[in-house]
Amino acid sequence: MKVKIKKWTGVGTWSYKVDYDNCGICRQPFHGCCPYCKWPGETCPVVWGQCTHCFHIHCMAKWLKAQEPREQCPLCRQKWRYA
Amino acid sequence: MSNIAAQRIQREFNEVIKSDEAQKFSIKLEMDGSDFRHINGEIAGPPDTPYESGNFKLEIKIPDTYPFNPPKVKFLTKIWHPNVSSVTGAICLDILKDQWAAAMTLRVVLLSLQALLAAAEPDDPQDAVVANQYKENRALFTSTARYWTTVHAGGKQLNPDFDKKIHTLLDLGVEKHQALVALSACDWNLDRALEQIFS
Numbered sequence: 001m002k003v004k005i006k007k008w009t010g011v012g013t014w015s016y017k018v019d020y021d022n023c024g025i026c027r028q029p030f031h032g033c034c035p036y037c038k039w040p041g042e043t044c045p046v047v048w049g050q051c052t053h054c055f056h057i058h059c060m061a062k063w064l065k066a067q068e069p070r071e072q073c074p075l076c077r078q079k080w081r082y083a
Numbered sequence: 084m085s086n087i088a089a090q091r092i093q094r095e096f097n098e099v100i101k102s103d104e105a106q107k108f109s110i111k112l113e114m115d116g117s118d119f120r121h122i123n124g125e126i127a128g129p130p131d132t133p134y135e136s137g138n139f140k141l142e143i144k145i146p147d148t149y150p151f152n153p154p155k156v157k158f159l160t161k162i163w164h165p166n167v168s169s170v171t172g173a174i175c176l177d178i179l180k181d182q183w184a185a186a187m188t189l190r191v192v193l194l195s196l197q198a199l200l201a202a203a204e205p206d207d208p209q210d211a212v213v214a215n216q217y218k219e220n221r222a223l224f225t226s227t228a229r230y231w232t233t234v235h236a237g238g239k240q241l242n243p244d245f246d247k248k249i250h251t252l253l254d255l256g257v258e259k260h261q262a263l264v265a266l267s268a269c270d271w272n273l274d275r276a277l278e279q280i281f282s
Binding site: 024025026027028034035036059062063065066067072073074075077 | 086087090091094095148150151152182184185186187
């Protein structure tokens with residue numbers, strides 16, 4: 001039997017390569033979004049620090065603002081530097 | 084209350100309820116009605132400390148900015164400890180102030196308070212009178228803290244000598260807690276306690 005493909009639709013999935021499932025700040029999963037956002041993905045990305053810990057970008061921004069002028073990782077308290 | 088605070092508290096409640104410590108009745112959390120901002124906590128006094136066999140109630144207030152700011156915690160149960168005010172229950176603990184981190188949880192706070200009961204920091208006191216006694220007369224501090232545990236927190240160790248001194252003051256018309264405070268602060272010296280109360 002010969003099959004002729006007339007049309008096809010590619011489907012891709014992606015996920016963050018993270019060591020743990022939830023953001024340590026909001027406790028929501030990384031494959032979801034932070035509590036301020038509606039949709040996961042480009043608009044609510046995950047950020048990594050040089051200490052290797054990661055959080056939702058919006059959660060991290062709020063934490064750094066609340067902690068001013070210090071900038072520490074909410075998990076290990078090392079100086080926070082974006083990786 | 085902001086979305087993030089309410090959602091996180093809900094998750095933290097489940098975390099505490101399922102924790103090993105809760106199964107062992109060592110820590111407890113209860114919501115005050117349906118309000119996420121007011122939580123009642125309870126910790127068991129750690130073994131081999133003057134707080135052993137006592138249960139200490141805590142008032143936990145969650146700010147709208149949680150978890151970016153720490154919860155406000157104080158002891159409701161009266162306690163004799165260098166880092167807790169014997170009058171107001173206010174607590175001196177770094178993680179409840181400038182050392183708070185957003186990844187910490189209520190479970191961490193309760194366990195840290197339990198650790199504080201096991202290892203006081205007399206050089207960073209919340210109650211200078213207690214801290215002074217801790218440093219100057221450790222044995223007397225221990226029996227005083229144990230006595231407070233029995234009187235206020237359901238501890239089981241009795242102290243007939245202290246009971247007798249309290250009753251002497253009660254017979255003079257002094258209110259019970261006032262008598263306990265005065266005697267504790269005066270190293271259980273009746274004359275000095277009397278002087279403090281009636282001066």
